[in-house]
Amino acid sequence: MNAVIYLVGGILSVAALLALYRAVRGPSILDRVLALDVVLAVVGAGLVLNMVVGRHLDNLVLLVTISLIGFIGSVTVARFVTDRK
Amino acid sequence: MINDVIVSVLLLGGALMSLAAGIGLVRFPDLLSRMHAATKPQVLGLLLLLLALAVEFESWVLVPVLVLCWIFQLLTSPVSAHMVGRAGYRTRHLRRDLLTLDELDDVVTRAARNDASHQSGRPAQIDTQE
Secondary structure, three states: OHHHHHHHHHHHHHHHHHHHHHHHHOOOHHHHHHHHHHHHHHHHHHHHHHHHHHOOOOOHHHHHHHHHHHHHHHHHHHHHOOOOO | OHHHHHHHHHHHHHHHHHHHHHHHHHHOOOHHHHHHHHOHHHHHHHHHHHHHHHHHHOOOOHHHHHHHHHHHHHHHHHHHHHHHHHHHHHOOOOOHHHOOOOHHHHHHHHHHHHHHHHHHHHHHHHHHHO
């Protein structure tokens, strides 16, 4: 179980790094929004991992809030994006 | 013991979904294909992780909260993906050579033609009235 937890943490770190790479490089603002959405999903996965490791349920509200913030953020940016590269 | 195995598999699956999204974000060539990859961890990955949580804690009290969280994500992530795809199409952040079929193109050109005929029609009407 311990090894699995470290493995999952490592995989999540790699995923977050890849998404951050795209957020930094991303040619358009929409690419960056997508990448940051994925970063938020990875953060949510980290919260679940933290709950499983610590056997507590403190982060559930945070999980819902994070998905709400990601939704509002990406929709807002997509709504007001202009033709500028 | 068996619970540990199930939780491990579910956690690994959820994490691998995130990894797939990250790899897709880096490797895929344009916005629309990246969008498909990016929606993966938010729906299936989150489902696997929430299932892991449910198996780990083995309590029915938790289930409504987890179902709420997942349904919420299931409702919002297609909407945000749609908005991003729509904005990406309008601002031409896509590579047309990668598309096999562009169904939206017909609609857009027809709408533009209608728009143009309306705009050319309106001054003519004003002229006849005056």
